[in-house]
Amino acid sequence: xxxxxxxxxxxxxxxxxxxxxxxxxxxxxxxxxxxxxxxxxxxxxxxxxxxxxxxxxxxxxxxxxxxxxxxxxxxxxxxxxxxxxxxxxxxxxxxxxxxxxxxxxxxxxxxxxxxxxxxxxxxxxxxxxxxxxxxxxxxxxxxxxxxxxxxxxxxxxxxxxxxxxxxxxxxxxxxxxxxxxxxxxxxxxxxxxxxxxxxxxxxxxxxxxxxxxxxxxxxxxxxxxxxxxxxxxxxxxxxxxxxxxxxxxxxxxxxxxxxxxxxxxxxxxxxxxxxxxxxxxxxxxxxxxxxxxxxxxxxxxxxxxxxxxxxxxxxxxxxxxxxxxxxxxxxxxxxxxxxxxxxxxxxxxxxxx
Amino acid sequence: xxxxxxxxxxxxxxxxxxxxxxxxxxxxxxxxxxxxxxxxxxxxxxxxxxxxxxxxxxxxxxxxxxxxxxxxxxxxxxxxxxxxxxxxxxxxxxxxxxxxxxxxxxxxxxxxxxxxxxxxxxxxxxxxxxxxxxxxxxxxxxxxxxxxxxxxxxxxxxxxxxxxxxxxxxxxxxxxxxxxxxxxxxxxxxxxxxxxxxxxxxxxxxxxxxxxxxxxxxxxxxxxxxxxxxxxxxxxxxxxxxxxxxxxxxxxxxxxxxxxxx
Numbered sequence: 001x002x003x004x005x006x007x008x009x010x011x012x013x014x015x016x017x018x019x020x021x022x023x024x025x026x027x028x029x030x031x032x033x034x035x036x037x038x039x040x041x042x043x044x045x046x047x048x049x050x051x052x053x054x055x056x057x058x059x060x061x062x063x064x065x066x067x068x069x070x071x072x073x074x075x076x077x078x079x080x081x082x083x084x085x086x087x088x089x090x091x092x093x094x095x096x097x098x099x100x101x102x103x104x105x106x107x108x109x110x111x112x113x114x115x116x117x118x119x120x121x122x123x124x125x126x127x128x129x130x131x132x133x134x135x136x137x138x139x140x141x142x143x144x145x146x147x148x149x150x151x152x153x154x155x156x157x158x159x160x161x162x163x164x165x166x167x168x169x170x171x172x173x174x175x176x177x178x179x180x181x182x183x184x185x186x187x188x189x190x191x192x193x194x195x196x197x198x199x200x201x202x203x204x205x206x207x208x209x210x211x212x213x214x215x216x217x218x219x220x221x222x223x224x225x226x227x228x229x230x231x232x233x234x235x236x237x238x239x240x241x242x243x244x245x246x247x248x249x250x251x252x253x254x255x256x257x258x259x260x261x262x263x264x265x266x267x268x269x270x271x272x273x274x275x276x277x278x279x280x281x282x283x284x285x286x287x288x289x290x291x292x293x294x295x296x297x298x299x300x301x302x303x304x305x306x307x308x309x310x311x312x313x314x315x316x317x318x319x320x321x322x323x324x325x326x327x328x329x330x331x332x333x334x335x336x337x338x339x340x341x342x343x344x345x346x347x348x349x350x351x352x353x
Numbered sequence: 354x355x356x357x358x359x360x361x362x363x364x365x366x367x368x369x370x371x372x373x374x375x376x377x378x379x380x381x382x383x384x385x386x387x388x389x390x391x392x393x394x395x396x397x398x399x400x401x402x403x404x405x406x407x408x409x410x411x412x413x414x415x416x417x418x419x420x421x422x423x424x425x426x427x428x429x430x431x432x433x434x435x436x437x438x439x440x441x442x443x444x445x446x447x448x449x450x451x452x453x454x455x456x457x458x459x460x461x462x463x464x465x466x467x468x469x470x471x472x473x474x475x476x477x478x479x480x481x482x483x484x485x486x487x488x489x490x491x492x493x494x495x496x497x498x499x500x501x502x503x504x505x506x507x508x509x510x511x512x513x514x515x516x517x518x519x520x521x522x523x524x525x526x527x528x529x530x531x532x533x534x535x536x537x538x539x540x541x542x543x544x545x546x547x548x549x550x551x552x553x554x555x556x557x558x559x560x561x562x563x564x565x566x567x568x569x570x571x572x573x574x575x576x577x578x579x580x581x582x583x584x585x586x587x588x589x590x591x592x593x594x595x596x597x598x599x600x601x602x603x604x605x606x607x608x609x610x611x612x613x614x615x
Contacts, residue, residue: 052517072520079521085514089536099522102532150523 001064003028003186004049004154009058011044011210018044020210021058026154026188031180033201033218034190037233041210042190043158049188050156051075063153078147078185080160084139086131092142093118093127099150117149120179137168144176148183155180157189161196173200194234198222206230227352228271237273238321239351244270253317257294259348271351276324278347281312283331284338293342296321300337314339379595386588403585410586416574417590419485423570424554427492431549434493435500436542440530442501443508457498468495469559476563487563488570492553499552500545507541508534543605551598 002025011019019041026032034042047053049060051072060067062075078099086095093114094101100110118124121141131139140160147155161169161176177200180187191197197204198218205215206229214226225231228239242251248258249272259272274294284297298316312323312333323341333339389398407413442454460468472491473483481487515537519529535542557572564573571594575587 050517050521052520072517073523073525076523077521079518081514081518083512083514085512085518087515087519087533087536098519098524098532102519102522102524102528146518146522156521 001028002026002061003030003063004188005059005061005064006045006049007059007061009045009048009055009060011041011048011053011055017210019048019055022207022210022212023058024205024212024215026186028186029184030202031177031187031200032189033197033204034188034207035194035197035204035234036192036207038192039209040207042192042207044210045207046156046158046188046190049154050077050079076150076153077156078150078152078154079156080143080147080158082159082162084131084143084160084163086139086142086146088131090130091127092123092129092131092134095131095142096127096145096149098146103150113149114145117145120182121145136164137172140164140172141175144179148179148185151185153186155185155187157187159191160189162191162193169196176200198234204234206234208233224349225273225351228273231273231349231351236276236322238276238279238319240272240274240319241270251296251317251319255296255317257348258345259350260346273349273351274343274347276311276322279321279323279341279343281314281323281325281333281339281341283333284340286340288340288342290342290344293344294348295340295342297338297340300333300335300339302335303333312339314341316341382588383592383595386585386592388585391583391585403589406584407586407589412569413571413574413578413586413590416569416571419569420554420571423485423489423492424550427489427496427553428546428550430493431496431500432542432546435497435545435549436504436538438497439501439504439508439538440534442505457501460495461498461502465495465556465558469562472559473562483563483565485568488560491559491563492556495556495559496549496552499548500542503545503548504538504541507538507544511537547602547605554598 004026006022006024006026009019009022010017022041022045034045036042044053048055049062049067051067051070054069062077067075087098090098096114096117097110100113105113114127115124118127121144123138123141123145126134126138131142134142143160157176161172164172173196189197189200201218203216204218204221206213206221208229214221214230221230222235225234225237228237231237231239240249240251240257242249242257244250245256248256249270250256257272288295296316296319298314298321301313301315301320303310303312308327310325310327310332312325314321314323321341384397385393386403387397387399387401388394389400389402442450469491472487472494476482476487476490481490511534515533516529519533524532555572556570557576560570561573561576564570569577571590575590578584578587
């Protein structure tokens, strides 16, 4: 049984449909990323699970129990907020102890539990500090400790890392996963940062306009996006449109592209996607090594150096294609150079509109 | 002399003038309460005779106690009711909420003479009548908007996530209010309480309308005394009040930083 089940949940605010019949299961102990642009409904979904808001239709189950009319304080959730929301009038230890104190646990037990969880987040020495005396990363850890000390059934994270600078954020991503694995708590993580979702999550749910567009492991969604939206929102993609032809897709200039064989309905075969890093760029005059590849020719429009890689924009028969090449010391192409792009049939995916 | 130095000098002179304008009358009044001459005649000859006389002035002392008691009770009532109202307005959405919030402000701007007349007529009409109880009731009503405004201003600075975090940790409504919300708004509550005390303690017009002969508050009694003939005893009681209220203000400012970050 899934730790959290969302079944056909809809939520409307006036004329706006924030969530439209979303169903998703969150398995016990998993780390789930809810990813989507702002206004996609991901935060609304998180607040419905938390109980700060209630659905207009559908049901939410936590630990198999219906949460209908169950208020936040009786849902046994833990939540971390973007601004940490630490209580400014309390010390770090009192902040962490809050959830146990309001449940009336004995003082000795509270002290022991708080000590343990502060050890876990490596803040044992700072128990007597006030929140305003802490750095951003330390506040983060206090917020996490406070959220998990009550042993909630599910941990809800609302973009908790977005206020940190990049280096600290990468540290905290690793740290957060370490602690989550150690505690084994089911975690739902809302983010608009696709890289964060990819690196941290066991599974990702992608939302757009209140709908759950695709759900799966990061690899699955990245390699097999179901739609143009997913293909371009999660990472970058080159999208080809054309006429469905025998064995593939016919571009305007007559080039035939072949896609990998999978169970896509016929109507979605008129749109193909290929990731920029899957494309090999070479001089148009070089001998063609893999004749069974998909091949197009074009001219380099611009190139951008990014340290460990270089990206090219190539104009080819009406499509502007992006190619990312690792900085492995290979050939470089100047703007205007005539180039040939090739990629395998396996790298070519059929997507819907 | 550069222009910058000239401007700085001008600034200092300006501040000195403002402070003089604010405090000179008070300083003179306090000085005269220690002067022998009842007609402000110089040279200054120190005496504490007026304070001794004050100790025997029964009407003034009785009125002072009335004022103090009414101000304290009015402060307490207005602070409790006003804080609860501000919390209610903050937490709940209900029909007519905006209207109610708007209606809280005009009483601050309506001239007290008019409010006083209205209260007198109304209290007389519904049988509350006049007297200290009527004065107390009037003062609570007058002070209430100040408390609501002070507490609401503080509540507006509180991130909603703070209360949400408390609820997510299992705190019920009462626990959220007492452990998270009240500590956050404490400085607003204290500011509102001070306003309420001041509004009641300073109040003349409404007290004058609602007072009965022999049972008055201090401002009403002072007014009556001045009409009979001014004595420096008035300076003496005024000096005591000024020192006490300034002491209270400084004490509060020492423990709370109004409006600032906590």
